[in-house]
Amino acid sequence: MRPAPADPTARPAASPHRAAPPARPRRPRASDRAPSFPRDSRLVNQAEALRAEIARAARALGAPDDSTPVLERPRDPSHGDWATNVAMTLAKPLGRKPRDIAEALLGAMDLPSVGVIAADIAGPGFLNFRLDPGFLARGLLPMLANPDAWGRHDIGHGERVVVEFVSANPTGPLHVGHGRQAALGDAISTLLEWTGWAVDREFYYNDAGAQIANLAKSTQARVRELAGQALEIPEGGYHGEYIREIAQAYIAQHPDDAAGDDLAAMQAFAVAALRHEQDLDLQAFGVKFNTYYLESSLYTDGRVNTTVDALRASGHTYEEEGALFLRTTDFGDDKDRVMKKSAAKGGDYTYFVPDVAYHVTKWERGYHRAINVQGADHHSTITRVRAGLQALDIGIPKGYPDYVLHQMVTVMKGGEEVKISKRAGSYVTVRDLIDEVGRDAVRYFYLMRRGDSQLVFDIDLARSQSEENPVYYVQMAHARMSGIFRVGEIDVATVTGEGVELAVLSEPAELELIKQLLDFPSTVRGAAENLEPHRVAAWLLETARAGHTWYHKHHVLGEPEDITRARLVLARATQLGLAAGLRILGLSAPERM
RNA sequence: GCGCGUGUAGCUCAGUUGGAUAGAGCGUCUGCCUCCGGAGCAGAAGGUCGCAGGUUCGAGUCCUGCCAUGCGCACCA
CATH class of the missing domain: 3.30.1360.70 (Arginyl tRNA synthetase N-terminal domain)
Structure with missing residues (x-):
């Protein structure tokens, strides 16, 4: 189990204590974009x-x-x-x-x-x-000279942004929707890094509240079942097979509580076990977070209470029928929302209150831009969280935080929708997908469509190792380019393009490929500004196609020397471009397949 | 009923922020295997961009109204 919560001071903000910092536009819009034209001679392309x-x-x-x-x-x-x-x-x-x-x-x-x-x-x-063809091809030279810089921009000017994604309750393995968030959030983070932002990837654990209580009771029910009692999973509890595994492990480690009486101990144990399990899921998917933030810490460090007091002081709250309401209608909501339940209903805070407190910490930790990746079914939280932040009136801009919502994921196999997983019972897990088709294919399939369209994940297509599978098609193109250097026994470091007459790259397939490669920087920029990684996926597919076409039509090795030298430049550029695009999406770029 | 999305080729989806004759993959059809890897390539057919108005030189893209569909609309998270 990780130490919790993430230490907010671990990475000092640029100016965390600056009072009421100037509002930052949520994201660059077309109308905001400065029509600046580089006037020096070192033009991008x-x-x-x-x-x-x-x-x-x-x-x-x-x-x-x-x-x-x-x-x-x-x-x-x-x-x-x-x-x-x-x-x-x-x-x-x-x-x-x-x-x-x-x-x-x-x-x-x-x-x-x-x-x-x-x-x-x-x-x-x-x-x-x-x-002029030669002029066009010379646009590739900066890429060969400095592959790591090609396609990068400085839009963010090193400003800090936090991307929150996955943020699953520690009540079960990650499901396919979390997987889409993981792929999207990670790729969006990388895109922001490529465009000059200082990005932190953050996971928010909802480890407090009713769901966790349900988890504890479900575990207790399984422990008691193992002790010979009848199984009674509470209403709203968790039925998955994994709860039984947790119960078994609990009994093994707590022989003194074989009867399952220590609810608090079982809760802590189950949460730790499931956090570990989710970590393993994410590890298998290759997603890493810089920071983890625990909802429970917002209660223990008093931030929830502080936030509620501040909201009360703001004058945007009122009490009715024993419950405390936030007048979210002051900020565009269609009805006011309960912050604190009446005593009759338990007197707890509703979920969005710690959420508001949490987002205050984002602002105070120096993130003047925050992006949350969530499923569309969480849409209703947006208005509430933003309303809470506005009610506090502490200088947080209106559209804070930014949301990237994605639609639901359905999984198909053998022409039928798959709905259940062995371990989780009622849903398909990310691990199921990764085990079936591999990490790269899962990532690509998640990212090849726009987030706001529904995703049909076709397992049969994703696992097929043929040209109809876009992942293989793209990775194969990269492997082929790599193969040229391997077979020709050519050290790629020697392919710099210097002194090479590139005007001989005049075949239509070559010009097509060159232009496609030159599109990479603007593709990255557009994808980053719109938080749409699928644009990179589309670029990869087109580039792979142009690369395959060229490869098939024209030989690199064994041609007259001037042609071979020029085509090696193009092969190298294609290899680098494909590798860069794959890296942005979190996929590997295999040298051979 | 209200809010947020989505409707583009038989299927799954792109569409460069309003541009020229709307694209790709799969599927279908026709060709091509001595090659740096055929795990590939070339070509063809296939469209009233949900419907109806509007904005303008120009609309798949922007606006309005319908229709269909997904999600949400708790003192759940």
């Missing part, structure tokens, strides 16, 4: 260079300084490598026809300096650019 040049020309024509040229890769290759719609968007502010503006822009741009070899005006005013 060609796209940025081209964008900057378009912006420069646009300003020269009198466009407002904050106009942001949108650059995109046309679906139709005949439209060039990059296209922009600035001429259309500038039509109104400049009071000119889009096509006229497009023409003027072309005249004002220094095309060769950004690698453009052909540009034309199409349709209502699109500007299409075709890049």
